[in-house]
Amino acid sequence: MNGLSLLDHLAIISDPRQQWKVEHKLSDILFLTIAAVIGGAEGWEEIQDFGVDHLDWLRQYGDFENGIPVHDTIARVMGMISAKQLQKSFSIWMRDCHEATDGEVVAIDGKTLRGTYDKGRRQGAIHMVSAFSAANQVVLGQVKTAEKSNEITAIPELLELLSIRGCLVTIDAMGCQRAIAKKVIDKGADYLLSVKSNQPSLEAAFDNYFSLNMLQSDEGDTYSTQEKGHGRQETRLCLVNDDLSVLGDLAFEWPELKTMGIVAAIRQEGDKPATDITLRYYISSAALTSKQLLEASRAHWSIESQLHWRLDVGMREDNCRIRREEAGENFAALRHIAFNLLNAEVSFKAGIKRKQKRAGRNNDYLSRVLAGQGVS
Template sequence: MNGLSLLDHISIIKDPRQQWKIEHKLTDIIFLSIVAVIGGADGWEEIQDFGEDHLDWLKQYGDFESGIPVHDTIARVMGMISAKQMQKCFALWMDDCHQATDGDVIAIDGKTLRGTYDKGRRQGAIHMVSAFSAANQVVIGQVKTSEKSNEITAIPELLKLLDIHGCLVTIDAMGCQRDIAKTIVDKGADYLLAVKGNQKHLEKAFNDYFRMEMLQNFEGSSYSTQEEGHGRKETRVALVNEDLSVLGDIAYDWSELKVMGIVASIRQVGDIPTEDISIRYYISSKKLDAKTLLESSRSHWSIEVQLHWKLDVGMNEDACRIRRDEAGENFAAIRHIALNLLNADKSFKAGLKRKRTRAGRNNNYLSGVLMGQGAS
């Protein structure tokens, strides 16, 4: 950690424009885009409108000597900025203001930006893969792929950006790959990977090992919880086996593999006997007990509610059609920056939409939001 603010990190991004044509500073354009999104803007024209309404306030943070750029200029510049530089800037900023501790769960998962699908040009929708700190509810990094199947290649690129030493990285079955597991271990972290059919031999070994009666009688580490509400009862059972001999030679294919885990979810409505039983398999390089396995696997899915749902409902991400050049990926990074800052603010206890509305009309509140996570 070096104490640099978000503005300091933004200033490192290289300006791709010809110097003699520059009228508006790059840092001003990026900063304007970030605070406008915090204040409720979801597109280039709204960013311009926000800037014109808040010009005097903006001059506290940047030059803005030539006023506010028009929306076409903002869109063109954001499309020219290197997305890799923006990703690195974002990750370094989060590394500077977010201190991970041993055992923190870092959930990695992908999300398709549905509005970016372009049927006319036969271009698929942008797919972003993000790393999310479950405990702190902040995005710590993201990269773009052209489609969901490319998560396998995107995840190692994302891991290169992150400081995850001592953390437990959780990934769904798409990321259950030997190279990804090794990359995580080489970064000084541990992995918890879901196992499905893309690893046929590993899944078969689990299927051969697991029996339903283990949920009632298991010699290894076991843990269960039960929740009731709305006429439903859900029981979760976690089992951890440290005897990897049941995997045979497969166990040696996975870097530092320590345990195999099983999580069962049993849902019952009323007093009717249920057949709704979900069984999930996991492998981990960390010597987890069953309680930690259950908690960590549930923490992984927090990325759906605390990140993906908020991006859709609170920030209208799926409705956004920005995708030209590098703009779609850069705008996704800006949304993540805005989301992190809004989540960090505890002065106004409200949902994301209300926070954005208040930030758009109250400069004092917006200034307070920027103070979070070392933004200003």
């Protein structure tokens, strides 16, 4: 870390209000919102209530000279401040408190904030694309997809914010694009991309190369795992190939391509014969063994189980209806800040929701959460 706190990083965000009308400092409003979300607040009125209940404690960190702003003021300010500036300050803060290691899996995936869909105004739900460190379980950055756009355009924007040199960036089939692969390489990282029908020529080349008999052969680099539970057994088999001649000219179209991989997942219920086989194809710029590729492909799904699921179940993200102006995107970013801080606090062994409730009623614990990654 370079000694700068989260509040120092948030100071780059410009205050869009007319200064002669300002009664509450922008830094106070941002800190209040972050602390309130850590304490379980889910909307503007609850943030105001949290502030009223914790005013003396809040004054340890900010001025709050004129007390706590009303919820309308909080909502208006959070809708006005630049989401891009907040995203940038978030990603720089994470660079300072999270040092990436060589080979670290950084999973990139999108999530729709379902509660932000507005049928009456014909406004689609907000869709955020996030980068997640699988090993450390922290969000490294996030951007919102543009209206009438998709993740393909948002991912390069997100990559630009990240410090990922030496990392292995995993993206599902939507991100299997040459321009995205090049962007990852330009950032000094490697890619592991899932291949599906949006790249029909590449998928066809895999289909022509692969047969199920390869999984039973002793030749080549293969690796398998087995898991049992809930009356079923799941076997995963992976094989990799660094002889890219089987892809023909396609091998030269992907920047620094070194490895093609195939993962087969076989599920067996009880004593019944296995009938459910799922195949996934991958390409990577890293020279991966079958074990490394299988582990990285599984680590990618931590963004679903360790981030998206916990945001929904623990922090009720899909129930949040905030979306006016920049507020929906900004609130999602502040929720990610709260998630990172709560996740990093390990003295209290509990889920996100229990941690939030404890932080909401215990100022000492809330201070401990905030101190965890250089906030205060």
